[in-house]
Amino acid sequence: MIDILLAHSNFVALDPKQSARMRPYPPLATLYAASMLRDAGYRIALFDATFASNAADFGEALNIHRPRLVALYEDNFNFLSKMCLHRMRTEALRMLGMARASGARCVAAGSDVTDHPTVYLAHGADLALIGEADHTVVETVALLLGATPGSTVNDLAQTCTLPDGVAWQSSDCVKSTPRRPSERRIDRFPVPAWDLVEVERYRNAWRNAHGYFSVNMATTRGCPYRCNWCAKPIWGQQYAVRSPRAVASELSQLKRTIAPDHIWFADDIFGLKRGWIENFAVEVEALEARVPFMIQSRADLMTADAVTALARAGCSEVWLGAESGSQKILDAMDKDVSIAEIGDARRRLGEAGIRVGFFLQFGYPGETHRDIMLTVQMVRDLLPDEIGVSVSYPLPGTRFHVLVRDQLGAQVNWIDSGDLAMMFQGPYRSPFYRRLHDVLHRDFEYRQLRNRPDLPLKTGDWRHGRQLAELARIVEAEWQELDQLEKLHRNTHPTQLPPVMAAIAAPKPFRRALAAP
Secondary structure: OOOEEEEOOOOHHHOHHHHHHOOOOOOHHHHHHHHHHHHOOOOEEEEOHHHOOOHHHHHHHHHHHOOOEEEEEOOOOOHHHHHOOHHHHHHHHHHHHHHHHOOOEEEEEOHHHHHOHHHHHHOOOOEEEOOOOHHHHHHHHHHHHOOOOOOOHHHHHHHOOOOOOEEEEOOOOEEEOOOOOOOOOHHHOOOOOHHHOOHHHHHHHHHHHHOOOEEEEOOEEEOOOOOOOOOOOOOOOOEEEOOHHHHHHHHHHHHHHOOOOEEEEOOOOOOOOOOHHHHHHHHHHHOOOOOOEEEEEOHHHOOHHHHHHHHHHOEEEEEEEEEOOOHHHHHHOOOOOOHHHHHHHHHHHHHOOOEEEEEEEEOOOOOOHHHHHHHHHHHHHHOOOEEEEEEOOOOOOOHHHHHHHHHOOOOOOOOOOOOOOOOOOOOOOHHHHHHHHHHHHHHHHHHHHHHOOOOOOOOOOOOOHHHHHHHHHHHHHHHHHHHHHHHHHOOOOHHHOOHHHHOOOOOOOHHHHOOOO
């Protein structure tokens, strides 16, 4: 028997898109919580759902470890956790029910738990941990494991002070303590408990799919920017950063013990603090900790000095939240970035030999056909190395969610990460955006091959003129097909929409708009 079984519900097998991509990362936030609990003296184990089939595998872990308490602790550094996918929530609730049936105490933490504690309390959690839970989980575990067997949280609330940042089910309502402030000095946290991870399973999965092995780290927590579609249930508008020395030391340790070929820094925004990237590059060089790494950042942070320092530190790829080629849409999103800054960042990074990815988002309220075309043209003009295409996704707690709340139907979460469902009344319906996703990717591949014939190919050898012409014909046919789909899914009653969405101009055919090179 152990004291605590930590678990999460990111079952890659239940997400077709993630299964196809096969870029699995260990649950970083769960590993941080494991280190905190072990430092507090508890015997712990980890159920890592990444390679498991479903919650039935969790039942086997319960039988093996027979824990006194189960902590369902989702990975807050993984954007999929913030999306609260329906399949993963279903499995999480099953896991709580199984844990409670086994006789274990249960706590739950994560983005969905913070947004919807009532759901998790109704399915077996003694306590829902709200917001950043690293300190809260230690205090909560001490409370529950030290309680008299059979006592309820309501009994405990009568006799002692419950920790800040928890919610529980009383007899007639859900009660909560004040929310705990996020930790500002995050160097205080121990490094993640990597010894609990089956590293070789991750290594084999990565190398079989991609030929290299990547692991994840984090240098910050939170994001201070105000993009109005971005949910921040854990850290809110705050931003805390580790010291460059601490991050470089952890990187050096991983390089020695796990020997990854690549690092993904899972920060929402990497290197926001002025001078941090430059100091990090110095520390990486001093510790000989250089490993190729990928980050997410903003175009306006990619200054000449920052890009030079990124290259020195080993950065191989930067993903930028480009979102749209329309300044009108960027302004509506409160992105506080310009189209010109996106172009400057792409050029600087490319000149430094750093690959660039663009996150793109379609379907935001007020987006017209012309705005879609501007985004397509931005991709063609700047030609990043990768693109990630999605549709606007209303998450609780965002201004965007408030804007479209009255239009939300029965489905308020995607089933899986490839769903691409429009959950509010946008200019077009879901099938149009799903097809736009596919056609834009095909057009992007064609443009890359035409402009950079040295690239590794995805769909066969198109380097010869005849094959490239055939690909161009296929792409044109797909745009014509999308033209017809656009007419079918065009919103026919724009005057019935909210004011911000009502001024949708009549779209022009895609085929004519995209005929130019």
